Structures are given as structure tokens and as C-alpha cells.
Amino acid sequence: NAGVTQTPKFQVLKTGQSMTLQCAQDMNHNSMYWYRQDPGMGLRLIYYSASEGTTDKGEVPNGYNVSRLNKREFSLRLESAAPSQTSVYFCASGPRAGGANVLTFGAGSRLTVL
Amino acid sequence: DQQVKQNSPSLSVQEGRISILNCDYTNSMFDYFLWYKKYPAEGPTFLISISSIKDKNEDGRFTVFLNKSAKHLSLHIVPSQPGDSAVYFCAARGDNQGGKLIFGQGTELSVKP
Numbered sequence: 272n273a274g275v276t277q278t279p280k281f282q283v284l285k286t287g288q289s290m291t292l293q294c295a296q297d298m299n300h301n302s303m304y305w306y307r308q309d310p311g312m313g314l315r316l317i318y319y320s321a322s323e324g325t326t327d328k329g330e331v332p333n334g335y336n337v338s339r340l341n342k343r344e345f346s347l348r349l350e351s352a353a354p355s356q357t358s359v360y361f362c363a364s365g366p367r368a369g370g371a372n373v374l375t376f377g378a379g380s381r382l383t384v385l
Numbered sequence: 386d387q388q389v390k391q392n393s394p395s396l397s398v399q400e401g402r403i404s405i406l407n408c409d410y411t412n413s414m415f416d417y418f419l420w421y422k423k424y425p426a427e428g429p430t431f432l433i434s435i436s437s438i439k440d441k442n443e444d445g446r447f448t449v450f451l452n453k454s455a456k457h458l459s460l461h462i463v464p465s466q467p468g469d470s471a472v473y474f475c476a477a478r479g480d481n482q483g484g485k486l487i488f489g490q491g492t493e494l495s496v497k498p
Contacts, residue, residue: 275428302484311394313474314429314488321483329485361428365484371417371436372484376428 408475
């Protein structure tokens with residue numbers, strides 16, 4: 272069982288470059304999420320998709336875009352990377368948008384913007 | 386505005402003793418609370434949850450207590466083991482919010498042999 276798979280695991284960008292983080296889940300989950308983790312800040316929600324075909328902003332959406340490509344895949348795009356976007360990014364999925372909705376997380380993608 | 390707060394960045398406990406991790410929240414509309422555990426270079430993994438209609442939930446060595454009037458929850462680990470050393474995140478979820486979780490800053494637990 273792969274669960275939630277994120278690619279790439281590591282990436283170094285220069286300021287102004289663009290890139291897309293890919294996320295796929297094989298648990299037939301309805302909802303998917305992108306978080307970033309920074310020291311002392313915990314996990315902050317960037318964007319989420321409560322179901323296929325919908326996306327919504329989270330706490331820190333500026334500088335990011337997302338695409339819910341299908342039920343399995345949810346990508347995060349940085350159009351013009353900035354040093355403030357240096358972080359560890361986690362994708363997560365949940366079985367539904369209601370109830371306890373325990374989220375399963377990927378292993379993370381470490382992004383450095385120079 | 387931090388809706389979920391973990392005010393202790395770190396905690397050190399002796400093996401075999403109790404570990405108590407605390408979490409405070411401000412939004413009375415939260416209906417589920419969860420604890421996640423995170424090892425370095427891995428994603429967070431689910432540990433235990435509690436519904437807002439309960440005040441206690443137990444799973445083996447892990448017990449979560451919820452005090453709604455104080456907007457406070459705690460995770461008790463008894464007995465603590467060196468393998469419990471990790472960062473623990475408290476998270477909360479409100480109804481009709483797309484299932485999204487709001488996380489605290491995390492507490493790094495170190496269990497010493």
C-alpha cells in the first residue's frame with residue numbers, strides 16, 4: 272500500500288523559477304490537502320480539495336495554485352518561487368470532508384528557494 | 386490568529402514515566418480533535434482522536450482528555466518509551482470546513498532511557 276505519494280522529495284530552485292509538486296493517493300479518498308511546515312509554525316494549510324472538482328484556499332494560499340486533476344491526484348504549483356517559500360511541503364488525503372476525517376500524509380517534499 | 390496552540394516547544398521525560406502534552410484552542414466550533422506524531426524526515430502519522438461530545442478516549446498507552454469549558458486537551462502517554470521520542474502535533478477540525486485540520490505548532494518529546 273503506497274498511501275500518499277509525493278514527488279519530488281527534494282528540490283532546489285532559484286528565485287523566480289516555477290515548479291509543480293505532485294501528489295497521488297491510492298486509498299480512494301475524497302478530500303486532499305497541501306500543508307507546509309516551518310520551524311515553530313506547525314503545519315499550515317495552503318489549499319485543499321474537499322472533493323473532486325473543488326478547490327479552496329487555506330491559511331497561506333498566496334504564491335500558490337493547485338489543480339485537482341482527478342480523484343487520485345492533487346498538484347501544487349509555485350509560479351514564481353520566492354525564498355519565503357522555502358519549506359517542507361506535505362500532501363494529505365482524507366476519506367471524506369465530514370466526521371473525524373483522519374488525514375493520511377505523504378513523506379514530504381523539501382523545497383529550497385535561493 | 387493561532388486557533389490551536391501548543392505552548393511547550395519541547396518536553397523531556399524519563400523512560401517508564403508519564404508524558405503529558407498539552408494543547409489549547411480558541412474556536413468553540415471545533416468538533417474533532419486529533420493527535421499526530423512525526424518522526425524526522427517522515428510525514429505525520431495519526432495517533433488518536435476525540436470527538437467534542439466526549440471527554441476521554443483511550444488507545445493502549447495513549448489517552449486524550451478534552452476539557453471543553455477550558456478549551457484544552459491533553460495527550461497522556463503511559464508508560465513512555467524511547468521510541469515515543471518525536472514531535473507531537475495537536476489538530477482540530479470544525480464541521481462544514483471541508484475536513485481541513487488546523488494544527489498547533491508541535492511539541493518535541495524526548496524520552497530518555
